[in-house]
Amino acid sequence: MGGGSSFLRAPIPKDRVFIVTGGNSGIGYETSKWVAMMGGHVIIACRSESRAKEAIEKMKSEFAEEKKKGTTGIITEGDINVEFMHLDLASFSSVTTFIDAFKASEFTEDENEMMFQANYLAHLLIVIKLLPIMQKSGEDLRIVNNSSFAHEYTSFDTNNIQGKKENFDAWDSYSKSKGYQVG
Incomplete structure (x- = not known):
């Protein structure tokens, strides 16, 4: 038992998304808090928006305390990235709505993958119009137009230029968007 950490504290990439059902209390709360403090993007999926927002504020306060204590294995820059999305597990309709909303968050209102539009298409439109x-x-x-080294780590898939696929990978999508920009 002892008084030490019961889990490995290791950096988590900021683009790694974790959906935690019931993340506003109990073990879900602790999971959400520590994943966020190690750098992950956490979505608290639960019924009560007010309870989730209270939990998020408490997490931010506890994060500030952990930073002051010099706790190892947590992010040192910025704040934790935790957000609420409504989900009532007692309702299949709510579950379906949640899934649709989550999937839509990866795409723009123009039905393009977010990074593809923000990093390539929007800039292309600016150039075309100006x-x-x-x-x-x-x-x-x-x-x-500025880019990044990420274009060096990609390949082009002309059959899937917008990155629409079942297993969305943020780094792959970002790299492809930068590749299109410099290509």
Whole structure:
């Protein structure tokens, strides 16, 4: 038994999403709190929005205390990333609504994968719309798009350019969006 940690505290990538049912109390609360403190993005899926928001505020307070104590294995920059989504496990309709809402959160209102649109399509649209104006405005005008090294770690799938697939991988999607940008 002892007084030490009962789990490995290791960094969790910020883009790793954890859905915790009942994350507003008991073991679900502790799981949500510690996963978030190690860097994960936590979605507390439960019936009561007010109880979830109270739990999130308590987690943030406890996180601040852990940072002050110098607890090892937790993030040191920024705040924890915890959000609420409504889910009533006693209702299949609620479960279906939750699943649809979660899946939709990966896509824009234009039905494009979020990173693909934000990192590539939106910038392409800006260029397309501004280029005629710039061409009339004089010589040596430029549009500069920044990218990242992530484009070096991707391959192109012309059959699935928007990244719509069952096993969504945030890093793969991000890398592809950057690859399209510099490609």
